[in-house]
Amino acid sequence: MFFISFxxxxxxxxxxxxxxxxxxxxxxxxxxxxxxxxxKPIHDICRNQNKAPIRYLMSGMVAKIEKPSINLYKPISxxxxxxxxxxxxxDERIVxxxxxxxxxxxxxxxxxxxxxxxxxDRPLAREMFATSRPPEPYYWMMDxxxxxxxxxxxxxxxxxxxxxxxxxxxxxxxxxLQEQLAKIKAGSEITMLSSxxxxxxxxxxxxxxxxxxxxxxxxxxxxASVKDLIGEQAKELxxxxxxxRQTGALGDVEIxxxxxxxxxxxxxxxxxxxxxxxxxxxxxxxxxxGSRIDNYIFITTDPxxxxxxxxxxxxxxxxxxxxxxxxxxxxxxxxLHFFHRRRIQFLDNYQELVLKEPxxxxxxxxxxxxxxxxxxAQE
Numbered sequence: 001m002f003f004i005s006f007x008x009x010x011x012x013x014x015x016x017x018x019x020x021x022x023x024x025x026x027x028x029x030x031x032x033x034x035x036x037x038x039x040k041p042i043h044d045i046c047r048n049q050n051k052a053p054i055r056y057l058m059s060g061m062v063a064k065i066e067k068p069s070i071n072l073y074k075p076i077s078x079x080x081x082x083x084x085x086x087x088x089x090x091d092e093r094i095v096x097x098x099x100x101x102x103x104x105x106x107x108x109x110x111x112x113x114x115x116x117x118x119x120x121d122r123p124l125a126r127e128m129f130a131t132s133r134p135p136e137p138y139y140w141m142m143d144x145x146x147x148x149x150x151x152x153x154x155x156x157x158x159x160x161x162x163x164x165x166x167x168x169x170x171x172x173x174x175x176x177l178q179e180q181l182a183k184i185k186a187g188s189e190i191t192m193l194s195s196x197x198x199x200x201x202x203x204x205x206x207x208x209x210x211x212x213x214x215x216x217x218x219x220x221x222x223x224a225s226v227k228d229l230i231g232e233q234a235k236e237l238x239x240x241x242x243x244x245r246q247t248g249a250l251g252d253v254e255i256x257x258x259x260x261x262x263x264x265x266x267x268x269x270x271x272x273x274x275x276x277x278x279x280x281x282x283x284x285x286x287x288x289x290g291s292r293i294d295n296y297i298f299i300t301t302d303p304x305x306x307x308x309x310x311x312x313x314x315x316x317x318x319x320x321x322x323x324x325x326x327x328x329x330x331x332x333x334x335x336l337h338f339f340h341r342r343r344i345q346f347l348d349n350y351q352e353l354v355l356k357e358p359x360x361x362x363x364x365x366x367x368x369x370x371x372x373x374x375x376x377a378q379e
Contacts, residue, residue, distance in 0.1 A: 019098040026163040033161040034154065038147045041140035042158065046106075046165035049210075049363060050134060053141035055099070055111035058162055059091035064148060064155035072145045073123040075112075088112035104166045105173060108358040173364050177355065180371035184351075187378030188344075195336035195343050201377050202350070203329055205370050206301060212271040213361045214354075215299050215328045216252045219267050221350035222335050223255060225342045231258050232265070237353075250285055250293070265295040273302040274325045276311055286321065298325040347374070 032039045045053050060072045063085045075087030091110040099106060111117050116132045124145065129138030148155050193201070206214050216237065223234040235254045251268035268282060282296050298312075304325050312323040336343045354362055354370050 019094075022160060022163055023098070023102065023167070026160050027167050029160070029164050033157040033164065038144060038154075038158070039161065041143045042161050043165055045137050045140045045144070046162060046169060048134075048137040048140075049365065050132075050137045051106040051360065052111040052114040052116060053137045054106040054162060054166070055091055055095060056087065056117065057141060057144055058095045058099075058106075058159060059087050059111070060145070061148070061155045061159035061162070062094050063087065063090050064152055065159070068152040068155070071123070072149055073125070075117075075124070076120055079120075079123060102167075103170070103358075104163075105169050105359055105364060106166060108360045173367075176368065177371065180368070180375060183375045184371065184378065187375060191378040193344065193347065193377055195333070195340055197377055198336055198343055198347050199329065199333050201347075201373050202332060204373050205366070206328070208366055208369050210363055211366060212269075213357065214366075215269040215271070215301060216267075217350055217353040217357070217362075218328065218332055219253045219269075219299060221346050221353055222332070223253075224349045225346040226339050227258065229339070229342075232256065233258055235263070250289055251282070251296070262291055263293050265297065266293055267297050267299055269328075270298060270300040270302070272300070273305060274298045274300050274308055275305075276308055279308070279312055279315075279323060282323070283315070283319070286319075292319075293321055295322045295324070297323075299328050299331060300325060301328045 026033075034042065045057070056075070060075060063070050063075075064072060067085070069083060070085040071081070071083035074081065074084040077084050077086045088110055091112060096108075096110065098104075100108060107114070116129055116138060120128075122128075124142065126139060126142045129135050129142070132138050144158060148158055202214075202218060205211065206218075220234045220237055223230075223232060227233040232255050235256060237253070238249055250263055251266040253267040253269075254263040255265035255267070256263055266282075268278075270278065278298065282298075286293065286296065304327060309325055312325050315321070315323045336346065339346075351370065351374070355367055357367075359367075
């Protein structure tokens with residue numbers, strides 16, 4: 001039985017996928033919805049760190065259920081023919097609300113904006129993903145595509161099996177986090193970490209793979225810890241995938257007074273060396289923004305070039321805005337010693353932000369790593 005219905009809207013048929021029923025059916029199922037030969041690639045895709053293939057397959061299965069004649073190798077209408085379909089539309093309009101509602105462990109945004117899908121100009125083929133990082137989940141994805149193209153009536157079973165796997169993985173992740181959080185709570189009653197121990201913990205965390213989002217969380221957690229003391233607060237963080245030019249944001253973290261909405265300090269994070277061109281782009285953004293801010297601060301995890309540093313310092317008399325490049329760990333160390341009595345509050349705030357981030361910006365592995373590091377630090 002297909003969990004879909006149709007409505008006429010502005011003269012067009014609009015598909016409505018009942019993901020609530022799909023979710024309930026998948027949650028109750030103990031065994032697989034599909035045969036063994038396709039069960040493993042689905043299982044492996046869902047558990048891989050690269051989550052884009054999951055979103056592609058989910059949107060493709062929805063399209064295939066609605067119209068079995070579509071070609072899963074042609075997920076863009078521009079590829080032409082009656083069998084091409086607009087995969088991104090299915091992904092954003094139908095799959096995304098469901099994924100976000102249940103916080104499933106896959107990309108929070110469409111697969112069609114990821115590097116491997118962004119520039120599709122011909123029907124999908126296995127060799128197109130040879131340079132993807134890593135290529136394996138895309139190869140498994142193509143195995144599933146080939147299977148469903150051969151057996152289009154199996155699209156619903158494949159979709160249910162993907163959902164079943166995601167529900168299981170989410171439950172495993174939550175259980176593991178709760179176990180680690182219980183250890184942290186027990187350990188914090190015995191061990192009070194010093195500022196330097198916290199710095200060491202954060203350094204180890206930032207040194208993990210795919211950690212570019214973490215410096216943003218460091219700064220946001222710092223302000224959250226002392227906002228009542230300094231009268232300033234960080235605005236709500238924007239998505240890691242959101243570009244400043246799309247959101248109108250000045251940078252990664254914007255600071256306001258508690259009593260006002262205007263940005264007074266802006267932080268921009270770089271997981272590489274800050275260049276003079278980065279500063280020039282920030283000046284351009286401030287010019288378009290209109291209102292003057294007090295500080296524009298670059299936070300980097302790489303060494304600071306002396307010439308870039310001097311260029312930044314020279315701008316105050318010209319602009320009236322202080323532009324500076326700071327080392328991420330140096331910033332953190334000074335903050336924790338200056339606000340020594342708020343150091344555990346900082347650590348708790350950082351932990352909360354790490355766990356709150358979608359896995360598309362802070363992976364489950366990074367979340368697990370932080371909790372394991374904190375448990376170890378408190379032993």
